[in-house]
Amino acid sequence: MEGNNIIQVRNLCKSFGNLQVLNDISTDFKEQQVVSIIGPSGGGKSTFLRCLNLLETPTSGKVIFNDVNLCSKDADINVQRQKIGMVFQHFNLFNNMNVMKNLTIAPMRIKGKSKEEAEEKAIGFLKRMGLEDKATSYPAQLSGGQKQRIAIVRSLMMEPEVMLFDEPTSALDPEMIGEVLDVIKQLAMEGMTMLIVTHEMRFAREVSDRILFLDGGKIDEDRTADEFFDDPHSPRLISFLQKVL
């Protein structure tokens, strides 16, 4: 289980104007580790995740991905982002493209894959999800759960080294949460490195090697999954768990 560090975060700070959202965060993420990030709304979870692929530019500090400092001017962020998949709360499938196009456009345009190769791979994924009949549907014709599973596949098509999930089930109707969590669990079993912001406590405990509690822009607790729930130290985490469990 212990792999190399894939992401190293050093003294990461992020402010929006006068509002300091991330306050000097340093931590490492190892290959094949599944790390969940839990915390109250507004605590900076999304901002933290978005700093890791520079959708937000850190105010100071470093994000080192595979020995490349993403914040430095020399790093080609567009190339690095290809290796960092991201799944959003609101899916963000490309609305102007059907499912097949959503899945194949990036491998074809960015990685230079042939249409045949990309489509074959896409069909493989769709079959595994039981969504092969949706290849020509547009996002507006899909349910939330279907959209999110397609969005996950869209990221996987780029063969990322790490996947970031920002509350992947928060916008879903309850009956669709399971199908999306199952896909993520499957990825965890296959050894995908993942960072998951979630409010699904049972799922987090089940799937994670490690859980972070992010509150007030700081990592307030950083433990294995079982310790996180059974033996929390931080008073804020204790009161948070009392509220949500």
Place this chain on the structure above:
Amino acid sequence: MGFFEQIAVIITRYYPYFLEGVKNTLIIAAMSVVLGVVFGTLMAIMRMCRIKPLKWIAMAYIEFVRGTPLMVQLMFIFYGLPMVGIEFPDVSWIPNFSRFMAGIVAMSMNSCAYVAEVIRSGIQAVDEGQMEAARSIGFKYGESMKLVILPQAIRNILPALGNEFVTVIKESSIVSVIGISDLMYGTNGVIALTYRSLPCLAIAACIYFVLTFISSRLIAMLEKRMKHGRK
């Protein structure tokens, strides 16, 4: 002679005036919209770009044009520019070319500002998540725009551009004041010959209405075709 008989007589006797007017009105409106879209697109790009001075110039231009009457802008171009030494040349084989040019320049400079706003709001109406998803997967800004944002923005922009064309057809009636023989100018000519202003104006109103009605129907059809197959 009743009102409708008067109209019938005026049409049969003076229809060439109206036809000539319709032709020129359509030429001016089409040219103005085409130029307005070309320069409006550039203006929108300036308005949204990161280079502050360009952005400010575009913002100032758009605000100024939208905040002043078209009549004033037209006068400014037609009378004002020659005073500072800028004149539109005359072309021997096109009568009144310099007037025409002044009219088209004024109309398209005006339309350009409205088009720029149409394009900007059309692009901004696309959910920001679309750009984030495209960037996060590794597309550059320009590619994200081209592949994801603009195809969606077009569907907001085209109907509004259609409305702009309809507006320009109507507003172009103002160029008659600088002596361009558009539909309004032709109508005034017929009034001067017949002393029957009401029937003449009724004819002009009907023609303008038919022009704008046909245009908006055509645009609606185009819109429907674009929506086909997706939501």
